Amino acid sequence: MELQSIILPGIDPKRPLVISGPCSAETEEQVINTAKALKEAGVKIFRAGVWKPRTKPGGFEGHGSKAFPWLKRVKEELGMYVAVEVANVKHVREALANDVDILWIGARTTANPFSVQEIADALEGTDIPVLIKNPINPDVNLWIGAIERIHQSGIRRIGAIHRGFSSADKKIYRNLPHWHIPIELHRQIPNLPIICDPSHIGGRRELIAPICQQAMDLNFDGLIIESHCNPDKAWSDAAQQITPEVLTLILDNLVIRETNQTTESLTALRRQIDGLDNDLLELLAKRMRVSQEIGTYKKEHNMPILQAQRYDEILKDRIAMAEKMGMSGEFMKTVLMAIHEESVRQQMLIMK
Ligand code: PEP
Ligand code: MN
Secondary structure, three states: OOOOOOOOOOOOOOOOEEEEEOOEOOOHHHHHHHHHHHHHOOOOEEEOEOOOOOOOOOOOOOOHHHHHHHHHHHHHHHOOEEEEEEOOHHHHHHHHHOOOOEEEEOHHHHOOHHHHHHHHHHHOOOOOOEEEEOOOOOOHHHHHHHHHHHHHOOOOOEEEEEOOEOOOOOOOOOOEOOOHHHHHHHHHOOOOOEEEOHHHHHOOHHHHHHHHHHHHHOOOOEEEEEEOOOHHHOOOOHHHOEOHHHHHHHHHHOOOOOOOOOOHHHHHHHHHHHHHHHHHHHHHHHHHHHHHHHHHHHHHOOOOOOOHHHHHHHHHHHHHHHHHOOOOHHHHHHHHHHHHHHHHHHHHHHHO
């Protein structure tokens, strides 16, 4: 995909690109105080939600246009770039008319191709940088589709934001990271910068630092982190916002590992992994062939494909073995279930 850098003039091209600011622009004072402290922390791009998508009505839905003069002050008095979320054509027009520097498309919007197309059409003829959050559901193609729609409108400075995926399982994370999805996005569009949003993944401030480090270890290009001059009193997403001072601490403690220098020994180890993956594939193919033979047998003897008891025994036995070999039972269960699914699919082809 033909893309241009999202690094704006005056911004350090080193990893990570940092965007920070409150979930929502609440008051002029909150915007200016937070931005001043962030500037001191070295942040160059200020984020603030002006229109807030809320799960239920009645929450703070943002001030809309009333907040733009506050953002203008951040630009003019502090020399920072400002970024806001847009969800429809009206938002795009107002943001452009108010000299916003960067737009982002929220997770709920990315999930809806109609909305993304409407935004793309409104962007035609402009060249503002646009960051596209992943859709709330874990669907890499829906994410790529949104990126393509924006790209087709002529926008070239595009970035992706990984903010995790909605799930009923809220044990640790507010939104599950499913790291393999942004990794797959990177595999498909290698030159697209990816920014991690630890605030919406974690949902709690204690999780911000570890998620930032994980994102850096996975070679993400940047971080977008919610910060607020008085997080506990925030009008939205209070539990996940941090002060600009804490942000400084987190950024200072990040370990950024060099990525473009592959050492000799690393190359050798990677080759070993390639080889082992080959072996794994061959073994899997062999297992599928045996499974097909079983399918033929079942067909000839009029037996059902699914033999629940046998499947259950296999699961228990292999999970116990995996645990003895130092792997997690959960992991082995996932692998076996995926293998079983493919095995059943192949037997069904034979039965037809
Ligand atoms: C936000 O950035 O404040 C926001 C609403 O995020 P998301 O679209 O990821 O939920
Ligand atoms: Mn938020």
